[in-house]
Amino acid sequence: MRPTVRSRRLGSRLAHYRRESGLSGTEVAARLGIHQATWSKIESGKTKVSPTVLAKAVEVLDIPASVAAQLDTLRRKSEEQGWWQDYGDILSEAVQMLIELEADASWIRTYEGHLIPGLLQTRRYAERVITAVSPHIRVADIDRYLELRMRRQKRIDEGLRLTAILGEAAVRQQVGGPDTLREQLRHVTRMVREHDVTVQIVPFTADAHAALGDSFTVIQWPDEADPEAVYVDGVTSWTVHERDGVIRSYLHALASVQAQALAPRESLDLIHDVIKELP
Missing domain, CATH: 3.30.870.10 (Endonuclease Chain A)
Incomplete structure (x- = not known):
């Protein structure tokens, strides 16, 4: 998947909260039940994020509810045809x-x-x-x-x-x-x-x-x-x-x-x- 602007923005913001949490990409991936390579692609915007994975990431990274809503909007828009x-x-x-x-x-x-x-x-x-x-x-x-x-x-x-x-x-x-x-x-x-x-x-x-x-x-x-x-x-x-x-x-x-x-x-x-x- 070629990173789109929206998928890269989503990945960038998840990476920001992951760093704020003090967790490594490997630790986040383990808590989400996905491969570390998959999480790496999510942060770089190179793969789609399912609603389930995003919901779990919000919980693991302790992302505020208001921000979580914005991230979900980005997730949905990243899958839309421009x-x-x-x-x-x-x-x-x-x-x-x-x-x-x-x-x-x-x-x-x-x-x-x-x-x-x-x-x-x-x-x-x-x-x-x-x-x-x-x-x-x-x-x-x-x-x-x-x-x-x-x-x-x-x-x-x-x-x-x-x-x-x-x-x-x-x-x-x-x-x-x-x-x-x-x-x-x-x-x-x-x-x-x-x-x-x-x-x-x-x-x-x-x-x-x-x-x-x-x-x-x-x-x-x-x-x-x-x-x-x-x-x-x-x-x-x-x-x-x-x-x-x-x-x-x-x-x-x-x-x-x-x-x-x-x-x-x-x-x-x-x-x-x-x-x-x-x-």
């Missing part, structure tokens, strides 16, 4: 992981130096980005990629909080031409006005910051006990970071770049100025 699996034939593993991360998120913070983030892209802007970045994509698949991107954005309608820090280049690069960019920038301002979306622009006049040359996304889940994750996607590779030390480094980078950014109101003023300047 809507994105309908696009499995065109989805890269990187994009699938990102969508899984977004699916349960309560707050997403992202830094993009040169592009409007996917969660805020219009269909025309997204089409130009997709065809430019993937020149060999089959024409028949373009509409499905666009449909997928638009479907991801429904999370904002569902109450997802989004904080997007953008380099000034992202709001000036005329992706798709002036008309497409104008439509895109108006869409960004509308999303800020109508949803829990904050946009801040790092102006060209800003000094160096810790996120120079990088783009990344920090994901936070509703339960504060859950660790954050950081998704980093490059031209040739992608990574999901879940270790505390690495996450702290990216949070530092995010704070560094945000300190150089214009305030939200000033950022919207800059976007309006760019719209006026477009031919």
Whole structure:
């Protein structure tokens, strides 16, 4: 079984309570009546957890009832088919992981130096980005990629909080031409006005910051006990970071770049100025 985000979150939280209890994986497995290798796979999210095993683990690890309910919800969701699996034939593993991360998120913070983030892209802007970045994509698949991107954005309608820090280049690069960019920038301002979306622009006049040359996304889940994750996607590779030390480094980078950014109101003023300047 390929670990899903939900199964890994469940395993991570069980591992946390197992360490808090002072028990080894072998001791927990013995008390649950399962093999140690099976418990190891549960902690790494590589195997499903039955309701019976989870109930016993809650008892053995003395997990509070309120947390136990959250874990059972994660267990059930980890077995569900995600809507994105309908696009499995065109989805890269990187994009699938990102969508899984977004699916349960309560707050997403992202830094993009040169592009409007996917969660805020219009269909025309997204089409130009997709065809430019993937020149060999089959024409028949373009509409499905666009449909997928638009479907991801429904999370904002569902109450997802989004904080997007953008380099000034992202709001000036005329992706798709002036008309497409104008439509895109108006869409960004509308999303800020109508949803829990904050946009801040790092102006060209800003000094160096810790996120120079990088783009990344920090994901936070509703339960504060859950660790954050950081998704980093490059031209040739992608990574999901879940270790505390690495996450702290990216949070530092995010704070560094945000300190150089214009305030939200000033950022919207800059976007309006760019719209006026477009031919």
